[in-house]
Amino acid sequence: MPLHLLRSPWQPGPRTDARGGPAVISVTDFTATTHRQSWSVAPAGLRLRRTWPGAPGAIGLWLWADPARRRSGSVSVWTDEVALKEFVGRAGPPADRPGPQRPRRAALDAPQDQPVRRGRRLGGRAALHHRGDVMTGAPDIVTLDRIAVLETARLVDTATARDWARPTPCAGWDLRRLVAHMTAQHRGFAAAAWGTGADPACWREPEDLGEPSRIHREAVTTLLADFASEGVQERQFVLPELGRTVPGSVAIGFHFIDHVVHAWDVAVSLGVGLELPDRVLEAGLVVARRVPTDSAGRGPGRAFAPALDVPDGSGPLVETLRLLGRTPEEWPQAVGTAREV
Structure with a gap:
């Protein structure tokens, strides 16, 4: 089956100024059970994208989808792993979040109008786990x-x-x-x-x-x-x-x-x-x-x-x-x- 990958425009976050330093890249990959379920995932992703300009530590977000395979996900870039974990906590409990996430380090030397492309392999199923108030968004x-x-x-x-x-x-x-x-x-x-x-x-x-x-x-x-x-x-x-x-x-x-x-x-x-x-x-x-x-x-x-x-x-x-x-x-x-x- 040919690959028909759709992607959203690059959505910058509040830290697009953080160029030239380390970053954490998170990749999500969700496969829906049915096509009907896959179409319900898209609005949730777009709602998430609208919150991006106010997410502390967020550099940018890229949503993607492969409708034929019922797959969708995101590539998000953060100033550090703490910012990513805090956001994951605000986004809801693990059962509600689409797919596993693997943080990766990269250098922030990409142009501001496009995502960082280093370390962009989408494979891997390592989940991100953390407990405590940082994950709930409470100001601990x-x-x-x-x-x-x-x-x-x-x-x-x-x-x-x-x-x-x-x-x-x-x-x-x-x-x-x-x-x-x-x-x-x-x-x-x-x-x-x-x-x-x-x-x-x-x-x-x-x-x-x-x-x-x-x-x-x-x-x-x-x-x-x-x-x-x-x-x-x-x-x-x-x-x-x-x-x-x-x-x-x-x-x-x-x-x-x-x-x-x-x-x-x-x-x-x-x-x-x-x-x-x-x-x-x-x-x-x-x-x-x-x-x-x-x-x-x-x-x-x-x-x-x-x-x-x-x-x-x-x-x-x-x-x-x-x-x-x-x-x-x-x-x-x-x-x-x-x-x-």
């Missing part, structure tokens, strides 16, 4: 952290060679040093997720600071994959900076609030807007209110400066920043620019 701490980290990475990726010497709200640190610190934190928390966080070497800032964006992005990719692994919130994380071991859910909360603040640090250093959804800022405020304010844990050499008074009527971002010792009135560019995603 792993999802919240991912959003904050990806926003920070987006901002860092916009920096040019002339930007690295810019001052930041972190006293005594220019942007290059701040990015080195964030890179070290990503590496350290990733190691802690697998039980090796007690090694001080895992938390050291990189000695090579010649390409801060690239080194930071590599650390982000590793961290997000490790935080997305099954059971991570139930593991015990050794955190040498705190001198104690805490459950993964608590440790990821520490990392989350740190990078809500650092996302703002990078944004105001660059003089650009911060793009974090309201739900992330509100969750960050909940965590910030729980951070101890005693002098033993605040000040030079600590994660946060002493807490400052919060003016009446402050929004969640401003309150978070002041509770953690930042002075947003001195760096106004990124305040109040949150958007929903």
Whole structure:
């Protein structure tokens, strides 16, 4: 039987800007039992396609169908596997989703008006399995952290060679040093997720600071994959900076609030807007209110400066920043620019 493959136009997602870096390609392949059933699949795919412009981490989507063989599916491209897993969770339970999915790595060097074509073999039946709130779309701490980290990475990726010497709200640190610190934190928390966080070497800032964006992005990719692994919130994380071991859910909360603040640090250093959804800022405020304010844990050499008074009527971002010792009135560019995603 000759192959008559139909395909939709390339539907770009919100991250079509993510060119030149790693990507995850997901291929679905569904074979209907009857022709009547196969025609009911097409409208579902088109409804899914309409949601694409608002799917976090989505680069693009390509729907395909072979009506004669009752087969249909999709080729979707994502910035990372975490974004794919989060979307699969929002799309419904496994029984409702058309076919198995196999994530693949590829380089984002294809033109923006067509899909990435590397690694495009459609064979294979490896299913993607994951449990937990990331798969249901609920804003659990792993999802919240991912959003904050990806926003920070987006901002860092916009920096040019002339930007690295810019001052930041972190006293005594220019942007290059701040990015080195964030890179070290990503590496350290990733190691802690697998039980090796007690090694001080895992938390050291990189000695090579010649390409801060690239080194930071590599650390982000590793961290997000490790935080997305099954059971991570139930593991015990050794955190040498705190001198104690805490459950993964608590440790990821520490990392989350740190990078809500650092996302703002990078944004105001660059003089650009911060793009974090309201739900992330509100969750960050909940965590910030729980951070101890005693002098033993605040000040030079600590994660946060002493807490400052919060003016009446402050929004969640401003309150978070002041509770953690930042002075947003001195760096106004990124305040109040949150958007929903």
